[in-house]
Amino acid sequence: MDISVIGVPADALEIYRYFLRHHGDGIGSIRQALDLDPDSIEAAVDTLHRLSLLDLTDRHRVMATEPRIGIERLVEQRLNELNSEIRRVLSARDAIASLVEDQQHGENANSMLDIERVEGLDRVRQRLDDLGFFSYKETLCLHPGGPLSRGAIETALPLDARSLRRGLAVKAVYHPKALDDQDMVTYLRELVGLGGQVHITEDPFDRMLIFDRSIAVVPIHPKESARGALLVKEPGLVSQLVTYFDGVWDAATDFREYTEPSSDAPLLSDLERKVLAVMATADKDEIAAREIDVSVRTYRRYVADLMTRLGAVNRFQAALRAKEEGWI
Structure with missing residues (x-):
């Protein structure tokens, strides 16, 4: 028999049954009749008293409440608690409408293209530095213009070296116009010497950076890169841009072969x-x-x-x- 569901543990049940059988016995008689330690007896007796199953007005003459009254009352009390809990659980359905609104709001927000607009050269350079620092696989670059400035080279080489030391692949495609400057040629040779990969092509192509094949950076305006950049994270668009890069890369010539055939x-x-x-x-x-x-x-x-x-x-x-x- 297990009536713990209504709050009566096994030790308390055993003591309750003892007093049902032994009307008017005192608390002390339990210690002699049952194999229970004093602390367990006191705890169980207090529980039975709290549940109104024992009358402890006189601890030397304990009276047990009639089961049809005491147990039935506890059952009713437990059923009321369960009904209240069921009502609380069912009331959770009221949150569905509000949560559906949140879901629809999120879906509407996600329907917007994940493209970040960054204006100003300083902000663009900062974002590129952040993207390069947190990349873990590779950096892809298309540079269709002429040579980088001396300052840009001095900034780029340490960043490239840092990426290569971290095990990232660095692949870049340049137009032959970039080789008109000796500082630029020296930079590319150092980049290749550090493990970077550089290709040269005379075919027209657009400026672009791709980090880990998951984030692409393109100019806001193709002819005015100083205006800022667009950071594209939409998987479908990035995939197309990666395919574009791979096509330009495959058609280009290795830097060493181009400069030293x-x-x-x-x-x-x-x-x-x-x-x-x-x-x-x-x-x-x-x-x-x-x-x-x-x-x-x-x-x-x-x-x-x-x-x-x-x-x-x-x-x-x-x-x-x-x-x-x-x-x-």
């Missing part, structure tokens, strides 16, 4: 070597592109360029000539 066998990029390796083995362009993890369009562009450079009329011949020339 080899007179021997042409310096091939890792991707060009991969393309040559699969040209003669893959049955379809889709399979080849998937094998080296590039788009079909990028793969076909590389194939066409390599065939022209090798003077080959088909891909199999291009692969053979690449081996003959020692390209692979």
